[in-house]
Amino acid sequence: MSGPFKVAVYLYTNADILDFSGPVEVYSTRPFDGVGPFTVTTFAHHTPIKTDSGALEYNPNTTFAEIESKIEDYDILVIPGAAFDVIMNMIKSEEGKQLSALLNKFAASKPREETGKRVLQSVCSGSILVAASGLLANRTATTHHLGLDMLKQVADEAAGGQSNINVVRKRWVDAGTTDAGVRIVLAGGVSSGIDTSLWVVEQVAGKQAADWAAEIAEFERRDAAWGVEA
Template identity: 55%
Template sequence: MASTLKVGIFIYAGADIMDFSGPVEVYSTRPPPGTPQVFSVETFAHTNPVGGGDSAALVYVPGASFAEVEQRLGTYDILVVPGAHPDVLAKFITSEEGRATLALLRRFAALPPREEARWRILQSVCSGSVILGAAGVLAGRRATTHHTCYDMLKEYADGAAGGDSGISVVKKRWVDGGETEAGVRIVNAGGVSSGIDASLWIAEMVGGEEVFRFTEKIMEFERRGEGQAWGFAPV
């Protein structure tokens, strides 16, 4: 890989903590000694701080504002979208901030990879794929989500398409949904901790096996395979 990949991790009030902190841990782990840095991580949000009130378990100060990321969207190689409780998602998606987020995701999915990076990836974790579905970027693709949200994902993807979106919701630990016409790869992780597995798979895909194995060892986390969805035997 010729260039460090810039990772933007979106956070919002009510988002599941492990949905975004798991990928943050993977992408911010230093590579083996003497190996170039693979990822550079930055969180961003509509508000500063994020949390408080009903979302006071942890209060976060994002690294960048949503407006700043909008302005320099083409400099990001990976965007990560976490999920939340279905009630939180339904309220967020229909809000002004939610509509702006859907527009950002559509723009990102249409941006070709930077030549020096060679990769551009849109990644969701858990029910974060419902946000991608609402943005219309999962039409005609295989996708997964938290096991309680399979029907919700189909509903929102179809709603964005104005009919049958052609989405295939599968019971997987994580799913590589293929590339958009612009060459943006879409990856969905299943529920919560699956975001770590998907992020480690991406780390191997773009950084190589040595980086993946080193990160897995430092985290003391054994990556599970794509077929190991929650509550289902491996396939």
Template identity: 30%
Template sequence: MLAQVVLFDGFDPLDAIGPYETLTAGGIHAELVTAEGPREVESGARLSLKATAALDPERPGIVLVPGAAGVAEDEIVPLLAAAAGTLAGPMEQALDTPGLTVATVCGGSLVLAMAGLIGGRTATTNHLGLRALESMGVNAVRARIVDDGDLVTAAGVTSGVDLGLYLVEREVGAQKALEVETLFAHERRGTAWRAA
């Protein structure tokens, strides 16, 4: 199984690296990608990471979209909007691909909502963005993880590790998730909301 972690200019590094490391430790191959292909990508925290491949929205597995980080809070919404413009087409394809789970951390769900891709779906984001998510037609739930089938979203920036553990448990098994939790000396917290 492949997990494609999508980088975009201004991404939040912890949103990307937390789940990347967790998924990798859980036996899921993870790769840093962009919509444009291999390149150096500067985060909103002024830390650069190198994407090694282009996003393949038709490849089964996991596609994970992080949120954005900015030096000032008013920088974040423009970064999310720019990402929504760049990722709208590929993420629409990803959401239509059988066997592919789209996951987000923090403002990643806002990227999908701004692109008009998750209206009517159930998702979460950082508590500061829940009203914005609702205003875009998303059923926003205040939970650590929201599992809406092929769309799994996580709340604030620190929930990325919990999201990774949740996906490891869902895709590989509870025993492997527990092993990673123990390895990382991390105890999952918060509610995991699931669609009925």
């Protein structure tokens, strides 16, 4: 196993709590007697970040500009979702345009020699933000089951016509790699982000690390086929 793998998690106002806290929990798991295979950094355009429920506020580790300037140093980039109106407003905003540029920059960056792996991971409607960047054309993709039509619409709009996206309803989808060798992995709704993160851990750090993270979280892993094809 190579590593440590550096994880960057994007936070934004009204993002769903479990969409980002689930992956952070998984990637933060470490052995009792040593360091874990991942380091996690949260970043945002603003601080603090207020959640949709109003129950919590978060202070991310660093700024969007700081991560953008060195995104090639990170191995895993996590994009959480939110309510669909929040997502659409994000896409139209200046922050959304900056995020789209960051996603494309990350997807075009070859994996670091130290790790040999690079993963773009979305959770829930976060895949719609990925679609808005144009990265899901000609790929199989998923999102929260209530947003499957929106996912296709946004992907088509980003392509300026037909994106040829294949939208399915699954817990997660391995959408393949970019020309640079960056794997795109898309989770379905909310808790699917935990299943997806454990799967990513297994792919980059090995089954033992993934099983340990699931054991510590007392989480019963489910596979991608759980759900109904759309």
